[in-house]
Amino acid sequence: xxxxxxxxxxxxxxxxxxxxxxxxxxxxxxxxxxxxxxxxxxxxxxxxxxxxxxxxxxxxxxxxxxxxxxxxxxxxxxxxxxxxxxxxxxxxxxxxxxxxxxxxxxxxxxxxxxxxxxxxxxxxxxxxxxxxxxxxxxxxxxxxxxxxxxxxxxxxxxxxxxxxxxxxxxxxxxxxxxxxxxxxxxxxxxxxxxxxxxxxxxxxxxxxxxxxxxxxxxxxxxxxxxxxxxxxxxxxxxxxxxxxxxxxxxxxxxxxxxxxxxxxxxxxxxxxxxxxxxxxxxxxxxxxxxxxxxxxxxxxxxxxxxxxxxxxxxxxxxxxxxxxxxxxxxxxxxxxxxxxxxxxxxxxxxxxxxxxxxxxxxxxxxxxxxxxxxxxxxxxxxx
Amino acid sequence: xxxxxxxxxxxxxxxxxxxxxxxxxxxxxxxxxxxxxxxxxxxxxxxxxxxxxxxxxxxxxxxxxxxxxxxxxxxxxxxxxxxxxxxxxxxxxxxxxxxxxxxxxxxxxxxxxxxxxxxxxxxxxxxxxxxxxxxxxxxxxxxxxxxxxxxxxxxxxxxxxxxxxxxxxxxxxxxxxxxxxxxxxxxxxxxxxxxxxxxxxxxxxxxxxxxx
Numbered sequence: 143x144x145x146x147x148x149x150x151x152x153x154x155x156x157x158x159x160x161x162x163x164x165x166x167x168x169x170x171x172x173x174x175x176x177x178x179x180x181x182x183x184x185x186x187x188x189x190x191x192x193x194x195x196x197x198x199x200x201x202x203x204x205x206x207x208x209x210x211x212x213x214x215x216x217x218x219x220x221x222x223x224x225x226x227x228x229x230x231x232x233x234x235x236x237x238x239x240x241x242x243x244x245x246x247x248x249x250x251x252x253x254x255x256x257x258x259x260x261x262x263x264x265x266x267x268x269x270x271x272x273x274x275x276x277x278x279x280x281x282x283x284x285x286x287x288x289x290x291x292x293x294x295x296x297x298x299x300x301x302x303x304x305x306x307x308x309x310x311x312x313x314x315x316x317x318x319x320x321x322x323x324x325x326x327x328x329x330x331x332x333x334x335x336x337x338x339x340x341x342x343x344x345x346x347x348x349x350x351x352x353x354x355x356x357x358x359x360x361x362x363x364x365x366x367x368x369x370x371x372x373x374x375x376x377x378x379x380x381x382x383x384x385x386x387x388x389x390x391x392x393x394x395x396x397x398x399x400x401x402x403x404x405x406x407x408x409x410x411x412x413x414x415x416x417x418x419x420x421x422x423x424x425x426x427x428x429x430x431x432x433x434x435x436x437x438x439x440x441x442x443x444x445x446x447x448x449x450x451x452x453x454x455x456x457x458x459x460x461x462x463x464x465x466x467x468x469x470x471x472x473x474x475x476x477x478x479x480x481x482x483x484x485x486x487x488x489x490x491x492x493x494x495x496x497x498x499x500x501x502x503x504x505x506x507x508x509x510x511x512x513x514x515x516x517x518x519x520x521x522x523x524x525x
Numbered sequence: 526x527x528x529x530x531x532x533x534x535x536x537x538x539x540x541x542x543x544x545x546x547x548x549x550x551x552x553x554x555x556x557x558x559x560x561x562x563x564x565x566x567x568x569x570x571x572x573x574x575x576x577x578x579x580x581x582x583x584x585x586x587x588x589x590x591x592x593x594x595x596x597x598x599x600x601x602x603x604x605x606x607x608x609x610x611x612x613x614x615x616x617x618x619x620x621x622x623x624x625x626x627x628x629x630x631x632x633x634x635x636x637x638x639x640x641x642x643x644x645x646x647x648x649x650x651x652x653x654x655x656x657x658x659x660x661x662x663x664x665x666x667x668x669x670x671x672x673x674x675x676x677x678x679x680x681x682x683x684x685x686x687x688x689x690x691x692x693x694x695x696x697x698x699x700x701x702x703x704x705x706x707x708x709x710x711x712x713x714x715x716x717x718x719x720x721x722x723x724x725x726x727x728x729x730x731x732x733x734x735x736x737x
Binding site for chain 1: 546549550553554556557559563566569571572575576578580582583586603606607610611612614618620624627628630649673
């Protein structure tokens with residue numbers, strides 16, 4: 143086929159007037175690198191001539207913008223420098239108690255000794271462990287770039303502080319698992335271009351190439367997904383034997399730590415369907431489903447997205463949380479155990495604090511609001 | 526592109542580089558229509574065009590920090606769009622399903638309603654036309670055009686014969702076209718446009734609908 147003939151076919155394709163034979167030969171020729179680059183040149187030419195048009199107001203623009211906006215606002219606008227200014231010392235003091243009871247409770251106790259600062263515990267950081275199909279384990283951090291593994295045609299790369307799969311011509315399906323221990327957070331770009339961010343103490347198991355009818359993954363802990371849409375290949379997130387999320391191209395957060403009372407799925411953009419036991423619950427953006435252990439589903443219409451996504455944006459958000467809930471988060475991020483000396487105080491917290499504080503800084507803010515605690519080794523004792 | 530327009534865009538991109546979400550929204554509103562149309566033309570499928578455009582803008586936002594160091598960030602934007610198209614199209618054109626879908630669309634003899642769908646005024650009419658369709662026709666039509674399913678897949682989904690799907694879509698296509706005619710007879714511009722539809726060759730058709 144000559145270039146001229148190909149260009150003719152391309153014109154025909156763009157205007158939907160190819161016969162069956164022509165279409166097939168066009169699609170075949172389009173795989174030829176020579177012709178492929180030709181399409182690229184012509185497309186680039188058209189793009190470069192693209193003029194700014196007036197404001198797009200169509201439904202389609204709104205729909206696409208809705209999806210994009212979630213990605214845009216998921217990034218923090220500015221990193222927060224904790225404890226630099228007097229104002230922030232106050233704001234980062236986070237954890238301001240609303241319950242007077244806690245004061246009463248704590249004031250009746252004697253002051254504990256000063257914290258030992260030289261054994262401070264650093265906050266969590268980027269990192270994970272990748273388990274390959276053959277059981278090999280690879281430690282991942284944000285520093286290196288390059289190929290981590292090559293499995294049956296799928297290249298696994300470290301880039302931009304995350305893991306990425308490049309499924310070239312892979313035709314065999316093997317499974318990999320990425321696990322974040324306590325104190326680590328990491329992201330992976332799956333073979334279809336979809337991305338998953340893992341909070342601490344979480345995991346995701348996925349095929350190294352999505353060659354089947356659908357795109358199945360299994361998770362534990364807390365994972366935020368941004369899924370590349372594919373109408374013919376649904377993306378499915380399995381949480382446990384009874385709970386599965388069917389994805390239609392979208393971004394959403396799943397929180398399913400062992401010990402949590404409910405499995406929470408929150409949709410930021412797009413559409414998902416939650417399958418729990420025998421129920422199916424579709425979600426709209428801004429909604430959250432909570433699946434209880436008995437299989438009951440509760441739908442929350444206006445979920446607090448800022449709070450739910452705080453972890454991905456480098457923050458703890460303690461809005462309306464109890465002391466135990468706050469401590470569970472600290473346990474996972476600082477890789478510590480929390481022990482209560484007596485009954486935990488009944489308090490509700492509010493506010494946000496950076497996840498880059500050291501543990502002693504966190505304890506200091508806790509003490510400012512009347513919660514007494516000490517560190518012994520990796521155990522935080524709350525009195 | 527005119528020099529002042531270039532300057533204008535560069536300024537906008539610099540604001541985006543500083544993390545200005547409003548600037549990004551404006552940038553999106555300015556370029557969505559055009560980028561979408563070009564991508565639709567190259568993929569022949571709304572859902573693909575949507576995906577590509579979405580990915581390009583998201584990538585632009587992710588890479589906003591480096592806009593400042595670029596001499597011509599718009600050029601970067603075009604290259605990203607082209608690469609994104611390559612990646613998607615390369616994947617989809619190898620699939621039997623996609624080929625099947627294209628064949629079906631191409632085989633519908635008459636000019637397809639989507640080719641009329643060039644700019645946003647028509648988008649609205651098109652949506653209205655679809656919402657007026659009987660339920661079954663509407664479902665079949667949307668599964669084909671928006672979800673990109675083949676007749677066979679639609680038949681399975683709707684639990685009917687493949688020939689019925691073909692009939693539904695054929696009827697839907699004709700109703701939409703008729704609706705366009707009935708709705709636009711008041712506006713002279715559109716009569717002209719429809720004359721173009723009838724008289725011009727398909728290749729000119731696309732451009733006439735774009736720039737009318």
